[in-house]
Amino acid sequence: MNSLKLTTEGDRTVVVTRRFAAPPEQVYRAHLEPDLIQQWMLGPPGWTMPVCQCDARPGGALRYEWTKGDGQGFYLTGEFVALEPFSRIVHIERMHLPDPTPDNRIETTFQPDGEGTLMTVRMELPDEEARKGMLASGMEEGLEASYQRLEEVAKGG
Amino acid sequence: MKLAEHAPDMDVVFAALAHPARRAILDRLSEGEVSVMELAEPFDMSQPAVSHHIGVLEKAGLIRRRIDGTRRPCRLSPDGVAAIDEWLAVLKTALSANYDRLDTLLAAPTSTAENPTP
Known part of the structure; x- marks a missing residue:
């Protein structure tokens, strides 16, 4: 079962782990190649990512823009800090809602796990203002749809 | 620290956030404390x-x-x-949706991960 695990370290760090059936090289590339990113990093149904810029080298910029097609949308900018193919990505990112949230340093590692990959994502827990901003602006747009999907999954299971 | 692992609470939170009027109320409250009467006015609700x-x-x-x-x-x-639990529950759901989609992409025979674009 490839379910996602989410834990915290101390008061400020969120750790997400997830297994994938594909080898580390494929999972790593799916995080850096725009034509792949645009197929999965979409959030709830109905959202697309028309703009995906990903200059995958230390100091390189990234910019993701999401839209729901009815004028709603938000974007994320960031910079790469370190890249170790096909095992580790470190980047800084901030969401624009439209005011930027504080910079968040995110480390993503990809470890071989049998035939597949164990991915671990470490990020900083946003402060209260940033969480409120996300709940009130960008993320909540998808909550209803996400909830519906949860229900579908529950029914299907 | 307690985590957002308790499913019933998460269901309650998502159900609460699923209604547009309730999201609007939260948005309004992010500006500060208000009474029920003050909340009712701008929303044209009883x-x-x-x-x-x-x-x-x-x-x-x-x-x-x-x-x-x-x-x-x-x-x-x-x-x-x-x-924090509520926020983590939201994050978990958003990431789960993304990674489930990535599973499908990685399993697809046409996955370009094996044939990176030139």
Whole structure:
């Protein structure tokens, strides 16, 4: 079962782990190649990512823009800090809602796990203002749809 | 630290957030404490309707109410474990949707991960 695990370290760090059936090289590339990113990093149904810029080298910029097609949308900018193919990505990112949230340093590692990959994502827990901003602006747009999907999954299971 | 692993609470939070009126109420409360009457005005809703939504939000732990004479003003839940849990539940759902989609992409025979674009 490839379910996602989410834990915290101390008061400020969120750790997400997830297994994938594909080898580390494929999972790593799916995080850096725009034509792949645009197929999965979409959030709830109905959202697309028309703009995906990903200059995958230390100091390189990234910019993701999401839209729901009815004028709603938000974007994320960031910079790469370190890249170790096909095992580790470190980047800084901030969401624009439209005011930027504080910079968040995110480390993503990809470890071989049998035939597949164990991915671990470490990020900083946003402060209260940033969480409120996300709940009130960008993320909540998808909550209803996400909830519906949860229900579908529950029914299907 | 307690985590957002307790499914019933997460269901309650998502159900609470699924209604546009309740999201609008949360948005309004992010500006500060207000009374039910003040909340009802801009939303063109009856006071009982607003009271119902407030009850749902309160049960989900998203808002708190205090007693001030005959008034019971509402505000967003203070920063704390509950607020962090709610945020983590939202994050978990968003990431789960993304990674489930990535599973499908990685399993697809046409996955370009094996044939990077030139």
